[in-house]
Amino acid sequence: MARNTNEDMRDWVGMFQSTSFADRCCYFIPGFGNTCVFETEQGLVLFDFPLRQMARRTFDSVRTFTDKPIKYIIYSHGHFDHAFGYDPFLEEINEKGWEMPEIIAHENCIKRFEKYEMLEEYHDWINKMQFASLRGRTQDAAVSAQQTLRPTIILKGNEDFHKFKLDDILFEIYHNKGETDDSIWLWVPKRKTICAGDLMVSSFPNVGNPYKVQRYPKDWALAMEKMIEKEADYLIPGHGRMIQGKKEVKEALSITAEAMHFIHDEVVKRLNEGKWFEQIFHEMLDIFPVKFKESPHLREMYGCYRFAIHATYRLYHGWYNSGNPTDLFPAKSNKIAREFLKISPEGKYLEHAMNLYNEGKLQLALHILDVIIKGSENERSEVRLKALNLKFKTLKEKTKKESSFIAANIINNAAVQIKEKLKDLEKS
Numbered sequence: 001m002a003r004n005t006n007e008d009m010r011d012w013v014g015m016f017q018s019t020s021f022a023d024r025c026c027y028f029i030p031g032f033g034n035t036c037v038f039e040t041e042q043g044l045v046l047f048d049f050p051l052r053q054m055a056r057r058t059f060d061s062v063r064t065f066t067d068k069p070i071k072y073i074i075y076s077h078g079h080f081d082h083a084f085g086y087d088p089f090l091e092e093i094n095e096k097g098w099e100m101p102e103i104i105a106h107e108n109c110i111k112r113f114e115k116y117e118m119l120e121e122y123h124d125w126i127n128k129m130q131f132a133s134l135r136g137r138t139q140d141a142a143v144s145a146q147q148t149l150r151p152t153i154i155l156k157g158n159e160d161f162h163k164f165k166l167d168d169i170l171f172e173i174y175h176n177k178g179e180t181d182d183s184i185w186l187w188v189p190k191r192k193t194i195c196a197g198d199l200m201v202s203s204f205p206n207v208g209n210p211y212k213v214q215r216y217p218k219d220w221a222l223a224m225e226k227m228i229e230k231e232a233d234y235l236i237p238g239h240g241r242m243i244q245g246k247k248e249v250k251e252a253l254s255i256t257a258e259a260m261h262f263i264h265d266e267v268v269k270r271l272n273e274g275k276w277f278e279q280i281f282h283e284m285l286d287i288f289p290v291k292f293k294e295s296p297h298l299r300e301m302y303g304c305y306r307f308a309i310h311a312t313y314r315l316y317h318g319w320y321n322s323g324n325p326t327d328l329f330p331a332k333s334n335k336i337a338r339e340f341l342k343i344s345p346e347g348k349y350l351e352h353a354m355n356l357y358n359e360g361k362l363q364l365a366l367h368i369l370d371v372i373i374k375g376s377e378n379e380r381s382e383v384r385l386k387a388l389n390l391k392f393k394t395l396k397e398k399t400k401k402e403s404s405f406i407a408a409n410i411i412n413n414a415a416v417q418i419k420e421k422l423k424d425l426e427k428s
């Protein structure tokens, strides 16, 4: 049965029931950032904390299943929604006088925490845009980068691997770059379970996030292939529902690997053909395979194919991406717009933008509206206010059509800001 975007999004943020699996020895606790718990006689292994704002809910869920102490904590990576929601767990450890668990992470996770401290306000700002539609739900309490539980067992370099046993249960931890450079994943042979962290997010991989640093499509594919070799029965994603059954797990991993190889290799081929970004991007849109478009594992709900093209290009290319020397040291965009308005008056541009809007050519309408909005000498001129109103309408229209959570938030957030600006302008 076809699912709608709201259902997908509710799953993605973890609004569904916790479950036990693998003979009731493991617990899957959905959250904004899923948590997976493995129970042994000696205690628990916990893979990922949720976002700090979801920590109490996750903690309570864990404690409905088991009251054993936590022995190991594994950070799939150091993002806010995977390594920060530890408060209630720490309180319990202190209260009961338990020993502090070992915390396992990749060395790049520590560098990430240091980077978060350096760029705290910046990350707060970009995350407010990326997660704008969740404002009020997960953004009430700011997550401070200063408060981290530091790892005690640290995987190093590119090939590192770590394993440990608790009771007779073996836990194998691997590092592969993918969404981040610090991502690690867990294989528990006895429970036939893989915890993938954000290497699997129940959406098209978040590779090429517009606000964030470089991500790694080829390494992502290699991680998926390493996971396929394990022949797992359970695949725990970083977000969304658990994938169950050997066949289903293999299918989810295979199609994701295939998509990552495809995007990487097709962009690389075009770089070698001497093409610039614009040409590569539009050619890639034309060849987006139907099987990826239609795969339930690659729904463009969070990340999207269009972002992934950027990610691959950026992996190998510098910032000069048009091949046009006009763009090397460009003039300010409002000065350029002003010159266009000297050639033809604002009203003409507005009329043309309206026609484009009515023809459904929303992106082109935006480009034309920007000439008026940026170039107009009078902030409050009637034509400029009309242009802002039409831009608001156009962005709202685009938001409705946009499946990617990140893209929709960027577009809609800009629309909201235009509305606020318009209120200010119209007031005075």
Ligand SMILES: [Zn+2]
Binding pocket: 033, 079, 081, 082, 198, 238, 239
């Ligand atoms: Zn995540």
